[in-house]
Amino acid sequence: MVCAVVALYYSVIVSWSLFYLVQSFQSPLPWALCPEPRNSSNGDPECERTTATTYFWYRRVLKAAGDIEDGGLPVWHLSLCLSVSWLLTCLSMMKGPRFTGKMLYVSVLFPYLILSGLLVWSLLLEGATFGIKTLLAAKMTALYSMEVWRRTGKQLFFSLSSGFGSFTAIGSCIPRSNNCVGDAFGVALLHLVTSMITTLVVFAIKGHQATVKMRHCYLK
Known part of the structure; x- marks a missing residue:
């Protein structure tokens, strides 16, 4: 459901x-x-x-x-x-979870190819440095906020699809001798790297948009 x-x-x-x-x-x-x-x-x-x-x-x-x-x-x-x-x-x-597992080779690798291109493109935009500086200048006091950690946990459960049943369905096709603990750490590490790259792309583009809009308002 x-x-x-x-x-x-x-x-x-x-x-x-x-x-x-x-x-x-x-x-x-x-x-x-x-x-x-x-x-x-x-x-x-x-x-x-x-x-x-x-x-x-x-x-x-x-x-x-x-x-x-x-x-x-x-x-x-x-x-x-x-x-x-x-x-x-x-x-x-x-064709069931087995065919879905094969589809993951395309549906996972292709977005990473696009994300790599977006990373290079976004870092070359005007104002990207401003966005990256804004990211690095985050308030450390936010780490003590329960609201921040609540939203962080919500995002982790959402992005990892925890409790959605997809891992269970696809994992049922994995041999019993498979190292599930290693796979779990691999998924968590891949998720961390993906989140960091995506964050850089988003803040670089936001910095570019802020620069363009500020110039637009100034000229008006």
Whole structure:
């Protein structure tokens, strides 16, 4: 039941990623510049008030309405991407946990390849140094806060999928002679390295965004 609930919103995130993947084959990227209205040489006024990335997310991807009470038909491109994500999920589960274990070679190694590229790219962005300095200047007093540790534990259980049943399902296919203790330490170490790399990427990009927005506000 927990896996089903997690899959419901994970499939939505995957559908967003699929849409961005398809859109990324354009040059220039559709979220890099504000669109120009028809019969006008000026940029879109709504996009000019914010950033091209934010405008693309709300107006092109989500097609968000002005009010939560405004209804409408489903967004066709997101519906298509959502159907593809569920199709991939069903195909990977049709042959049981053994086939899912083989799929992990692709679904795990490919994201690490992308993450490595993101790390190099993010560190070369303007303002990335500011983001990294902000990360290293964290308040040490937060270590004494129970709220921080509560959220940390919640994130660990979520990212490691503890109690979700996935480890139990895939682990049932492992031979009895397998060193489960070594695997547990290996998973924990891999999770630590992944979290550190992801944190560097996030703070480097946030530093870049802060630098760009500050310049944008200054010029306005």
